[in-house]
Amino acid sequence: MSGPLDDIVATIAETAPDVRGGLAGRRVYESGANPSGETQLAADVYADELLAERLLGVEGVSAYASEERGSVRHSDGNGDGAYRVAVDPLDGSSNLRSNNAMGTLFAVYDEPLPAPGAAVVASGFVLYGPITTMVVARDGTVTESVVEDDGTRRVVDPDLTLPDEPTVYGFGGRVPQWSNAFAAYVEAVESELKLRYGGAMIADVNQVLTHGGVFGYPGLADRPEGKLRLCFEGHPIAHVVESAGGASSNGDRSLLACTPGGLHDRTPLFVGDERYIERLEAALSG
Ligand code: F6P
Secondary structure (H helix, E strand, O other): OOOHHHHHHHHHHHHHHHHHHOOOOOOOEEEEEOOOOOEEEHHHHHHHHHHHHHHHOOOOEEEEEEOOOOOOEEOOOOOOOOEEEEEEEEEOHHHOOOOOOEEEEEEEEOOOOOOOHHHEEEEEEEEEOOOEEEEEEEOOEEEEEEEOOOOOEEEEEOOOOOOOOOOEEEEOOOHHHOOHHHHHHHHHHHOOOEEOOOOOHHHHHHHHHHHOEEEEEOOEOOEOOOOEEHHHHHHHHHHHHHHOOOEEEOOOOOHHHOOOOOOOOEEOEEEEOHHHHHHHHHHHHO
């Protein structure tokens, strides 16, 4: 017996080989920009269209939203479905031209979008690295699977938890744009952990899930709201990391306690080891 949440996760896994297979020929930029004003690669648009079609075909899904489209798309047939899926179809897609890792990130909400973090009922990501893996958070448990070429999943860790011993960190944004308080925090972190930053949030957070540590993209002097989007990046990655025993923050409180005003709202974002998130909040509040 499978329910809508199983079907949503299976649909994303089954779509992963198609997204991956379509990358090589889609490293060129489209003429338009996404709703956040960023250039789109043909691969962003391709992944978004595949996921929209397939997820809106899942029984129980009434709406699909993505970083690549301005408004929520509603299902024709399942208008009263309980679940709304928010997707970043290709997180870190600027890594495509340099052939570095990137991924597909999703959150399933049981309220209309844009919804509060408390409405996330499942979340996860596909990581297109040397192999394709999928991490899914549901009911307080995180599983990691390898996604085979036919879209089937082979579980490699049925209960993924953040390692107790933190090892790595990665922080985005240009250093001169950081606040003094954040820069002082980073100086302390740098003396304790080692840098791992690749420019795709999913890949960078997966390093934290694997090795322990902390990832963040802070508010910047010229962009106090930060770069990452609450609905498409903040809520899903916070739900994954918190379900794995870690913590999340917007600098002040858990990202899952945050409610977006608009679908494409951005947020400062910090996830990882609970002690490092606590220290970050203390540093930023001082
Ligand atoms: O979604 C935006 C994104 O690609 C994230 O995956 C990543 O963490 C960030 O931007 C990288 O930004 P920057 O190029 O400023 O390091």
